[in-house]
Amino acid sequence: MTPLPAAPPWLAQRLEQAGGAVPFATYMEWALHDPEHGAYGSGRLQVGPRGDFATSPSLGPDFAALLAPQLVQWLQELAEQHPGQPLALVETGPGEGDLALQLAEALAENWPALAARTSLVLVEPNPGMAARQRQRLAVCPLPCRWVGLAELAAAPVQGVVLAHEVLDALAVERIVWDGAHWRQQLLELHQGLLRLVPGEPLGPQAEAPLTALGLLPANPQRPPGWTTELHPGLQPWLQAAAAGLSAGRMLVIDYAHEAWRYYAPQRANGTLMAYRGQQASDDPLQDPGHWDLTAHLCIESLVAAGDATGWSLVGQRRQGEALLALGLAQRLHGLQHQSVGQLADLLSRREALLRLVDPMALGDFRWLAFSRGPAGAMPLFLQDPSLV
Numbered sequence: 001m002t003p004l005p006a007a008p009p010w011l012a013q014r015l016e017q018a019g020g021a022v023p024f025a026t027y028m029e030w031a032l033h034d035p036e037h038g039a040y041g042s043g044r045l046q047v048g049p050r051g052d053f054a055t056s057p058s059l060g061p062d063f064a065a066l067l068a069p070q071l072v073q074w075l076q077e078l079a080e081q082h083p084g085q086p087l088a089l090v091e092t093g094p095g096e097g098d099l100a101l102q103l104a105e106a107l108a109e110n111w112p113a114l115a116a117r118t119s120l121v122l123v124e125p126n127p128g129m130a131a132r133q134r135q136r137l138a139v140c141p142l143p144c145r146w147v148g149l150a151e152l153a154a155a156p157v158q159g160v161v162l163a164h165e166v167l168d169a170l171a172v173e174r175i176v177w178d179g180a181h182w183r184q185q186l187l188e189l190h191q192g193l194l195r196l197v198p199g200e201p202l203g204p205q206a207e208a209p210l211t212a213l214g215l216l217p218a219n220p221q222r223p224p225g226w227t228t229e230l231h232p233g234l235q236p237w238l239q240a241a242a243a244g245l246s247a248g249r250m251l252v253i254d255y256a257h258e259a260w261r262y263y264a265p266q267r268a269n270g271t272l273m274a275y276r277g278q279q280a281s282d283d284p285l286q287d288p289g290h291w292d293l294t295a296h297l298c299i300e301s302l303v304a305a306g307d308a309t310g311w312s313l314v315g316q317r318r319q320g321e322a323l324l325a326l327g328l329a330q331r332l333h334g335l336q337h338q339s340v341g342q343l344a345d346l347l348s349r350r351e352a353l354l355r356l357v358d359p360m361a362l363g364d365f366r367w368l369a370f371s372r373g374p375a376g377a378m379p380l381f382l383q384d385p386s387l388v
């Protein structure tokens, strides 16, 4: 058995103040978002191939170049529906700010009339991350501002909300099957050490949604100790995002599984992972506040939370197919005609494009489009690649 990790003093103090144990979601919230000790809150985590973990936009400018026409399609529809009114591109969880900057540059260069009506709105609750985004976006060609979702709700905008790898950073609850009941998992302080323990049984009200996810009735293939995640943070987040947008679309791009795959009996420890320095681990308790903690989304839970908060699902697709529909193959082909003088650059762009569609990695990400108000034309990313 692996030895229990020691609690860092700040976490031991928090756990003592909370009576010795807290739900896993509370721990995850602290470890990620505490302004002093959290991995994002402190600004300690760095996104990118030379940071703690790479994301699609951090691999280079091609991801933004492929995504831009999709966002433009939606912004142009809104521009026609609301003549003369301002539009917003709202990026939630902008990380290092690379995607926001690249999209703003693409808009200003290729769609200047639309860019003239569009401002960039960045939603970043973690002060450490927001500070780096401000530096990165100092040269942004569009007006940009940082607001909280609550602030946005006070003066809602028309536009497009982009949530790229942000919902996987919302704190999840973990639940454990004990052979007869589902129990909420707790983080407990035990003689200065950290351990995960099952808490009280969930009770009928909390258990009710588990039927739709396939977790009830009990399945004999799930032995006692079988553990997974629930996503209580999704609905409040979507509610807040809906309040900030008077009309428009939202594109969620993230790790996600259908419920049958997420909660399959053979997935005995959920999807929770920790990342740091390009290393992955399934231990969420090591060095709290220094690792990214992330859990996949459950597609049915996300869509149900959307339905409950005024977001209608327009459609969804795997990233590999979405990017092919947006012209990735043509972009790859186009690299062959560029000067060999830039060979190193060409090779790294070629590698990045292939990584974006690799079905065993980033290509398996999901793109889910939601609408507030009329759904409009079929999104480009859902169309047949041969038509684009």
Ligand SMILES: C[S@@+](CC[C@H](N)C(=O)[O-])C[C@H]1O[C@@H](n2cnc3c(N)ncnc32)[C@H](O)[C@@H]1O
Pocket (backbone or CB within 6 Å): 040, 041, 047, 055, 056, 057, 058, 092, 093, 094, 095, 096, 123, 124, 125, 126, 129, 164, 165, 166, 169, 170, 237
């Ligand atoms: C995994 S990083 C993704 C960064 C960037 N979107 C990318 O893909 O490269 C998660 C980002 O979401 C931010 N974040 C975490 N919780 C958030 C929330 N509730 N609302 C908005 N942003 C959040 C983090 O601080 C960080 O900037």
